[in-house]
Amino acid sequence: MSDAGEERRPELPIELDGTAFLFNTLRQQVKLLRTKCGMSQKALGEAVNNSEDLISSIERGVRATQPDFLERVDDALDAGGILKVAMDDVEKALAQARKRHPDWFRAFADAEATAVALHDYGVHSVPGLLQTEEYARALFTNWRPLLSEEIIEKRVADRMARQEILEKWPARTFTFLLEEALLHRPIGGPEVYKQQLRRLLEVGQLRNVVLQVVPISCADHACLDGAFTLLTPKGRRQVAYLEAHGYPKLITEQEEVRIFSERYGIMRSRALRPAQSLSLIKKLLGEQ
Numbered sequence: 001m002s003d004a005g006e007e008r009r010p011e012l013p014i015e016l017d018g019t020a021f022l023f024n025t026l027r028q029q030v031k032l033l034r035t036k037c038g039m040s041q042k043a044l045g046e047a048v049n050n051s052e053d054l055i056s057s058i059e060r061g062v063r064a065t066q067p068d069f070l071e072r073v074d075d076a077l078d079a080g081g082i083l084k085v086a087m088d089d090v091e092k093a094l095a096q097a098r099k100r101h102p103d104w105f106r107a108f109a110d111a112e113a114t115a116v117a118l119h120d121y122g123v124h125s126v127p128g129l130l131q132t133e134e135y136a137r138a139l140f141t142n143w144r145p146l147l148s149e150e151i152i153e154k155r156v157a158d159r160m161a162r163q164e165i166l167e168k169w170p171a172r173t174f175t176f177l178l179e180e181a182l183l184h185r186p187i188g189g190p191e192v193y194k195q196q197l198r199r200l201l202e203v204g205q206l207r208n209v210v211l212q213v214v215p216i217s218c219a220d221h222a223c224l225d226g227a228f229t230l231l232t233p234k235g236r237r238q239v240a241y242l243e244a245h246g247y248p249k250l251i252t253e254q255e256e257v258r259i260f261s262e263r264y265g266i267m268r269s270r271a272l273r274p275a276q277s278l279s280l281i282k283k284l285l286g287e288q
Contacts, residue, residue, distance in 0.1 A: 022093060023064055026086060031059045033077045048072040050167050053202070057160075064161055067091050068169060108241045108250055111233045113165065117173040119230040119264055121223065125182055126196060128159050129166060129174075130203055135196045136160070138188030171208040177267055178277075180216045183284060197285050204278050212271035213280055222266040230261055 034044050034055075041059070042052040048069070057063040067087040074083040112118065120127045125139060136159045140152045147155070165172060178200075186193035204211035214221075228242040240251040240260040251257055272280065 022086070022089060026065050026070070026083070026090070027059050029083065030055075030065070030073055033073075033079050033082070034059075037077050039077070044073070044076060047076040049169050049171075051202075051206075054167050063164060064094065065090060066094070066164055066168065072169065108229075108248065109162070111231055111239060111241075111250070112162065114233045115165070115172060115231040116234050117232040117238075118165075119175045119177075121177045121227055121229070121264060121267065122182060123179050123227040125185070125187065126178070126200070127176060127227075127229075129163055130176060130200060131159060132192070132195050132199045133160055134192045135188055135199075138192055142187075166203065166206065166209070173208055174206075175210040175212070175268070176204075177212055177214055177264070177271055179214050180280070183213065183281065194285060197281050200281055201278060201285075204274065204281070210274055211277055212268060212274055213277040214267060214271045218270050220270065222270070223263045228260055228264075230257070230264055 034041070039047070040052075041055040045052045045055045049072070050069070054063065058065055058069070067090050070083040070087055070090065073079070074081060077083075118129075120129065122130075125131075126135060128136070131139075133156060136156045137152065140147055140155050166174065183197070183200075188196075200211065203209055226242065226244060228240055230238055230240050232238045237252075237254065238257055238261065240257045242249055242251070251260070271277070
């Protein structure tokens with residue numbers, strides 16, 4: 001993405017908590033230090049094991065900085081500790097932001113933030129960790145009962161902030177199983193749909209991500225009950241999470257978790273291989 005121009009964006013959760021000045025200052029400092037070093041966003045991303053898109057998103061204020069990101073960037077730009085001194089304040093601000101999730105979602109959000117592995121099965125829409133900003137906004141705009149503009153923007157911002165986990169270091173392990181049918185659903189209109197497919201291609205090529213598509217032609221389907229997520233918080237046992245019509249459930253009982261894990265394994269065996277899955281997405285984009 002280009003360095004030029006500051007695009008309009010929703011408020012981040014931490015801005016709603018009154019700490020906007022901290023993150024606004026940090027993003028400007030990162031950009032200023034990078035520019036003074038004559039380093040492009042792509043070069044800085046490579047130096048700190050992150051993508052160019054993440055660097056751009058942080059500098060534009062679309063995503064919040066993370067403590068470990070500040071530490072790596074400080075070293076890469078030889079900033080002499082200017083960014084590192086803010087790490088504790090950033091951690092406190094992010095903790096406050098996580099509390100802003102709805103009560104019913106908070107247990108999952110906390111587990112997700114510390115997960116070392118996450119496996120997501122998507123049925124009707126693209127999983128939240130893979131959504132573009134406009135795709136997420138379209139989903140929340142069509143929610144029933146209708147949400148206020150303020151709540152929509154807050155939820156979009158929260159969802160974008162959660163995606164930091166994809167590129168944290170040390171890298172977590174992610175696998176995503178997507179039903180082919182959801183890839184044909186143009187949520188948000190043609191342009192939003194195309195941007196979302198491109199985002200899937202981008203994330204699907206990350207080294208710590210495996211993305212697979214379950215073809216419509218799959219006849220021996222072992223999981224017709226709906227979407228779910230398996231995650232392993234650091235130092236803890238794997239848990240499962242599912243949500244239907246706003247009714248969430250975090251499952252910790254190990255026999256129940258084992259059943260979801262078994263279903264996930266069976267569906268992975270039925271899915272297209274990762275390279276085939278990305279080829280299918282390219283075909284839908286008209287690039288093959």
